[in-house]
Amino acid sequence: MLAVRYPVTLDARHLERLSGPLLTGVIELIWNAIDGDARNIRVTLRENALGAGGIGEIEVADDGHGIDLETAKDGFLALGRSWKANGQRSKTLGRPLHGKEGRGRFRLFRHGGIARWESVSELGGQRERILIEIRHGAPDIEIEALGPTDDPLGTRVTLSNFAEAPRELTGRAARDRLLTQFVLPIEEHGVTIIYDGEPLDPAEVRESRDELEVPDTQDGPLELTVFQWSRAIGHQDLYLCDGGGATLERIPSQVPAPGFYFTAYLRWDGFAEHLANLAVIDLSAGDVADVVGAARRRLEAHFDELVSYRQRKVISDWEKEGVYPFTGPPASEAERAARQTFDVVALEAAEVVNKAPRLSKRLSLRLLREALERNPGHVHQVLAQVLTLPDERLADLTRLLERTKLAHIISASRSIADRLDFLQALRHLTGDPEAKETVLERQQLHLILEDETWVFGEEYALAASDAGLTQVLEQHVKLLGRDHIAPGAVRDTDGRHRRIDLLLAQTIPHADNIREHLVVELKRPNAPIGPKELQQVKEYAFAVASDQRFDTTRTRWEFWAVSTEVKGTVERERRQRDKPFGWSQTTPISDHGSG
Secondary structure (H helix, E strand, C coil), X not given: CXXXXXXXXXXXXXXXXXXXXXXXXXXXXXXXXXXXXXXXXXXXXXXXXXXXXXXXXXXXXXXXXXXXXXXXXXXXXXXXXXXXXXXXXXXXXXXXXXXXXXXXXXXXXXXXXXXXXXXXXXXXCEEEEEEEEEECCCCEEEEEEEEECCCCCEEEEEEECCCCCCCXXXXXXXXXXXXXXHHHHHHHCCCEEEECCEECCHHHCEEEEEEEECCXXXXXXXXEEEEEECCCCCXXXXXXXXXXXXXXXXXXXXXXXXXXXXXXXXXXXHHHHHHHHHHHHHHCCCHHHHHHHXXXXXXXXXXXXXXXXXXXXXXXXXXXXXXXXXXXXXXXXXXXXXXXXXXHHHHHHHHHHCCCCHHHHHHHHHHHHHHHHHCHHHHHHHHHHHCCCCHHHHHHHHHHHHHCCHHHHXXXXXXXXXXXXXXXXXXXXXXXXXXXXXXXXXXXXXXXXXXXXXXXXCCEEEEEEEEEHHHHHHHHHHHHCCCCCCCCCCCCCCXXXXXXXXXXEECCCCCCCCEEEEEEEECCCCCCECHXXXXXXXXXXXXXXXXXXXXXXXXXXXXXEECCCECCHHHHHXXXXXXXXXXXXXXXXXXXXXX
16 A cells, blocks of 8 residues: 655654653653553664664564554644543553653654654454654655554554664663663553563562552642662652653652662652643642642651661661770760761661671771761761762762751861860960970960960961061051062061061951951960060051051051960059950051051
């Protein structure tokens, strides 16, 4: 019989918008076969004529009820006209239908080429064979009735003549994607899918299947099925399915489940009415968003229980083995937070840790605890370089730590504890009668305090240490963002060079955009501040105030003399009735500003 060419009511640009990755097209063809009541589906990948691993032809063959001539005319000649549009179930087996708009057949042309359907169907006890061909870029579709046949029912779709040989169809990633797409029809409808010579078998990688009860919503019953896998497949995705389990869209589950590989399937009749919006459901509101939100909350509760159970068992085993790095109950809230975060991280690394001998296991867990308590940001380094955790597990853990506040609590708690310990040690060095006699200013006290400038105020950072006034000027000008400084050394009123102990610069800006500099003169603990020592600090102030290269208009300068005690007239001067405690100089000391 002669073939008849029918015009397509879609232009080339419309076809391109419907196109997608070739694997997506193969998925659509498999769904079409399932909707056509196929029990057995075989996908064959054939290398191109040049070899080199490229795919030259794809064949999807099934034993379904086939496509008759009228159905082909009705379904292929215009988008939205499909035999499935008016039905909720497949023709013979009553399966729920996946697609109803006939889009799938047009999702095959990103790579160009030819798509050919050869199908055998039965009407009135007579089997007929037809041939359908679509060429990329062509304005029409060729449909040919080939007449009666005794061949078995079914459809064979062949894709060929690609502009470039597709490669995303091979390998474990492609098989895993297909497995997560079709696990429900494989398990619930007994569909067999052979892909590139091997069956898709969920039993090979399935650890468990759970049917979760989702609290009733006003939108009708929801069914949530969760598959846990033995290896990294599924990417913790949530598939949105119609009421019969046909997958309509894949979105992230957004459920923190460290150490678990899973795919969840949410069945709801209402999804079929919102196909255009399912891909952007997280940007939407309304009934569909409410349904997805309820499923995510149920998933999170489910994995919280599993994580808690697994965590208790792993930690119990470590405690029995004597490798868990904590003993007894937590001594404080900070330690409780530390343990909670450690348990989350250690659970993620447990599979790797438990492969090591006992001593190595104990060392690894100790390193994890130290990294978390000293610097949570270094945990990733320990897991990657010491425990050699796989990249995908590291990525999961990084996202988990970013979402938890525990690491920040630990960091802050450790910082507070370290500072309290430092202050206690500093109090001993400067206040103990025996210690203060031996502590030196420049070789000891100075070196200690230049690393702990928070003692003088959290808003300050070290700008210069043990520097001459000329260096202080250079650093000051640099902080102001100036490129040029007039030459010449900075001297005091007697023409002498001076060296300051510490120059601190403000790091937290004032609302009025005024900068602050703090010059600190340290004295050893057994050297009280008298008139001579105070005058030394005043000379620093006079030197800055009298040198016009220093900014004293938009920069506020303070000069501190620091020791354990004062003597003589300094005690009376720092207790002036109308001045803040400790204040000495308040009068203008230059023509270009005030000190």
